[in-house]
Amino acid sequence: MDLSLPNPSWSKDMRLLFDQFMKKSEDGSWKHLPSYKNKFSRRIEDIKVFFPDAKLIKEKISQAQLFPRNFEEGLGFEYAMFHNHAEDRTVCIFQGGPYLQGAPGFLHGGAIATMIDSTLGMTALIAGGIVMTANLNINFKRPIPLCSVVVINSQVDKVEGRKLFLSCNIRSVDEQTLYSEATSLFVKLDPEKSLT
Numbered sequence: 001m002d003l004s005l006p007n008p009s010w011s012k013d014m015r016l017l018f019d020q021f022m023k024k025s026e027d028g029s030w031k032h033l034p035s036y037k038n039k040f041s042r043r044i045e046d047i048k049v050f051f052p053d054a055k056l057i058k059e060k061i062s063q064a065q066l067f068p069r070n071f072e073e074g075l076g077f078e079y080a081m082f083h084n085h086a087e088d089r090t091v092c093i094f095q096g097g098p099y100l101q102g103a104p105g106f107l108h109g110g111a112i113a114t115m116i117d118s119t120l121g122m123t124a125l126i127a128g129g130i131v132m133t134a135n136l137n138i139n140f141k142r143p144i145p146l147c148s149v150v151v152i153n154s155q156v157d158k159v160e161g162r163k164l165f166l167s168c169n170i171r172s173v174d175e176q177t178l179y180s181e182a183t184s185l186f187v188k189l190d191p192e193k194s195l196t
């Protein structure tokens, strides 16, 4: 089941943004990216190539769930991503639920980092194939209120061989507040090199 579609826990802002991007997707310039809890895909098969410890994969993979997708509806990460191919950028609309609290009333820094890593990761995956995060630098400029809706804008800045350099920022829906900004390095996995 695609968990990036509207559900009753979404606020008015979240639905409004989703509808705006779905409208933008009508001419094909933007594409809604579906998101599943544990849908096996070809990519999982690809990734197994890099993890020779198949026993671990075989035993555990059936329980595996995408981390941000394993909270009950509305309590954790509610988000949807849209990709603009021409501009090589991805937008993630994100509503962080009450189970993601850090400081009272605000999102935990690790929850913010999760959505940054996921959005940058998706952007890098589309641009470079099977990648992993090598480096992630985040500046937390303003605390993000719990249960508020924010917009993550992520883009590829430079590609050098297997290295993809990306950046993103997190802004309020009205774009007036800059909450966080991040830079990152993702590395495209080399089938000749085992990771473990």
Ligand SMILES: CCCCCCCCCCCC(=O)SCCNC(=O)CCNC(=O)[C@H](O)C(C)(C)COP(=O)(O)OP(=O)(O)OC[C@H]1O[C@@H](n2cnc3c(N)ncnc32)[C@H](O)[C@@H]1OP(=O)(O)O
Pocket: 035, 066, 068, 117, 118, 119, 121, 122, 125, 131, 132, 133, 134, 135, 161, 162, 163, 185, 187, 188, 189, 190, 193, 195
């Ligand atoms: C919600 C939807 C989600 C679904 C969609 C999500 C998409 C997937 C995104 C996953 C995001 C994650 O969470 S991944 C989980 C967190 N990340 C990890 O666990 C990765 C652990 N690290 C590794 O496995 C490894 O270090 C790699 C794969 C990153 C790199 O290893 P490698 O392939 O052997 O490459 P290596 O030769 O070491 O390095 C290649 C080049 O990159 C440079 N390089 C490597 N690491 C660094 C570094 N930290 N800082 C600077 N430069 C670096 C090297 O200097 C070299 O440059 P030069 O000499 O060539 O110039």
